Amino acid sequence: MVKVVFLHPDLGIGGAERLVVDAALALQSKGHEIHIVTSYHDPGHSFPETNDGTIAVTVSGNWLPRSIFGRFLALCAYVRMVWASFYTVFFSDLNPQVYFCDQVSMCIPVLKTFTRVPVLFYCHFPDLLLASHRTWMQKIYRTPLDWLEEKTTGLATTTVVNSHFTAGVFCDTFKSIRRRPQVLYPSLNFESFDRECGNSLSSVIGTDKKVDFVYLSINRYERKKNLGLAIKAFGLLKSSLGSAKIHLIMVGGYDDRLIENVEHYDELQKLVIAFNLSESVTFLRSPSDETKTCLLKNCQTLLYTPDKEHFGIVPLEAMYCQLPVIAVNSGGPLETVEDHRTGYLCLSTAEDFAEKMQYLFENPKIAIKMGERGKQRVIQHFSFHSFCHQLNDLVGELVVSKV
CATH class of the missing domain: 3.40.50.2000 (Glycogen Phosphorylase B;)
Known part of the structure; x- marks a missing residue:
């Protein structure tokens, strides 16, 4: 010892x-x-x-x-x-x-x-x-x-x-x-993700909203995390798909002692309003581990927006929960996400993200297959x-x- x-x-x-x-x-x-x-x-x-x-x-x-x-x-x-x-x-x-x-x-x-x-x-x-x-x-x-x-x-x-x-x-x-x-x-400590949890989506986005496909973003509310990219890409996708029942959940670590957290959270909310997405985007601040795990298990795709992120644990969590990951093609995701197998590595542009988001929405069986491969990759390497x-x-x- x-x-x-x-x-x-x-x-x-x-x-x-x-x-x-x-x-x-x-x-x-x-x-x-x-x-x-x-x-x-x-x-x-x-x-x-x-x-x-x-x-x-x-x-x-x-x-x-x-x-x-x-x-x-x-x-x-x-x-x-x-x-x-x-x-x-x-x-x-x-x-x-x-x-x-x-x-x-x-x-x-x-x-x-x-x-x-x-x-x-x-x-x-x-x-x-x-x-x-x-x-x-x-x-x-x-x-x-x-x-x-x-x-x-x-x-x-x-x-x-x-x-x-x-x-x-x-x-x-x-x-x-x-x-x-x-x-x-x-x-990842797999045990924490293997526990049973209920479908928390309705409690998060509202019981009156019926959605077919939910995109999830998890990162601290800091400007370097490039969270606006997820909102802009979702806005483009929403315009392209019209009446499609899709939703974006923005989850972030939030500390009201940190001025940037407070300011950037407000900036992102204003961005949602500017894109007229208020009914289709939900924000969560520092949710419990149980809530985060339930979201990972019940959403359909993870959007991971930081550029040159040194590692990034969230893509591993998503892949273990069988979500395909759409990430920026730099930094740590190059070592964790297999392009076109467990997700997509994209340019840091709303257009590229939106294109991959639409493809997975229109091909849910491919999204499911990517998720299965992602879980096996995490088990094997991480x-x-x-x-x-x-x-x-x-x-x-x-x-x-x-x-």
Whole structure:
């Protein structure tokens, strides 16, 4: 048994958080002792395993600001993670044999300086590529943070990433780090999707609406997720099909503490009104896992709109639930979605998306066949068993290297 402590900045309900929770569950299933230390955890906005005692969670540093007048989010995240690492080293009795860190690498120098414990760092994507550098003020602010990100990431004992796409971006971005990171694909815990659930569509879109085909979009309400593409493509499809009974459900992670979530949700609603789609589009904010799973099982096609997404767990969830996936042909979906077999990889245009959406609507048997192939692909390549085995080997290697 190995004692592993996870350090994560904000234990919410995003894809990064899902991976952290799955990694904790994977190591627990191998008999290891797991504890997560985070600077923020809201029981009403987090995965159930972090609330029901399945995974031990300690919150430290919530008193530190998350932003300064809505700005300096990265700097505040760095400070909060540094505090979390100081808390773990000096003020807790956790005494881990391995640290698992992700998203923010600033905690690594503290762990390496004051302990001899090996650090596994999971890089979802270089933060400096996600940040804006347009204005001279942004460049002044980001330059030291970007330098620190590269230097601190390089201090990890082992670095892993979520896809071969991200591995390539990592090497191109962090040129001073000579080791190529290992790829550890996120996985699905099939049990959570195998549970029975009722048809939740009527409760979501209204009992008075009879629909034949439902498209589903799942992503956080952030502008980089390109959610407007789904609405525009659906608008084109609606115009083409006329009176066809089709519907679009927009599901998104939503946190009212985040200004962008609030603003972008409002922008998308206005876009729906502009396309005269109010009766055919339904929005959901941060639904429960049960509701999301029921939607995946009862809709007909997933629309996945981010461009150059580093991985994307949602296409895997959809394929396991036997939905064909229409995604942008870049980033992680190139490694998860088989074009013309489990879905379609499209240009990031409303026209291309709408064309594939119409084809699946008019050929439901092909959509069903794609869904069947998708489930088999997930079982074969992205199983929780495979994820557990690979992560367990990584932890075992770290413990041996310490000795």
